[in-house]
Amino acid sequence: xxxxxxxPIWPFRGExxxxxxxxxxYEELHAFADSIGISRETFQGDHYDIPKPMWLxxxxxxxxxxxxxxxxxxxKEAGLRKRNKETK
Numbered sequence: 001x002x003x004x005x006x007x008p009i010w011p012f013r014g015e016x017x018x019x020x021x022x023x024x025x026y027e028e029l030h031a032f033a034d035s036i037g038i039s040r041e042t043f044q045g046d047h048y049d050i051p052k053p054m055w056l057x058x059x060x061x062x063x064x065x066x067x068x069x070x071x072x073x074x075x076k077e078a079g080l081r082k083r084n085k086e087t088k
Contacts, residue, residue, distance in 0.1 A: 003032045005063040006071045008052035018055050020048040020063060023074040036061050046075060046082040 008018040020038075022029035030040055033048050036057050042048055050058055059065055066074075075081045 003063045004071045006068040008055045016052040018050045020050045023078045
């Protein structure tokens with residue numbers, strides 16, 4: 001059971017963003033996001049987008065920093081990866 005977060009390198013709306021995922025379950029991910037003040041309404045189907053200013057908060061709360069490829073691999077291995085058409 002691990003919450004993973006990649007580096008906030010993804011540009012969107014003038015800010016840099018990271019991805020927050022669980023390698024166990026969506027329930028674990030939702031509970032973690034809730035514990036750091038991230039609204040469930042921002043859930044993106046299989047991850048949360050975390051703005052750069054919140055990155056350290058997530059890491060200090062227990063998220064494990066990893067690179068994007070490793071994060072995606074773990075998400076797929078857990079069977080939690082959803083394609084774009086599945087998230088709508």
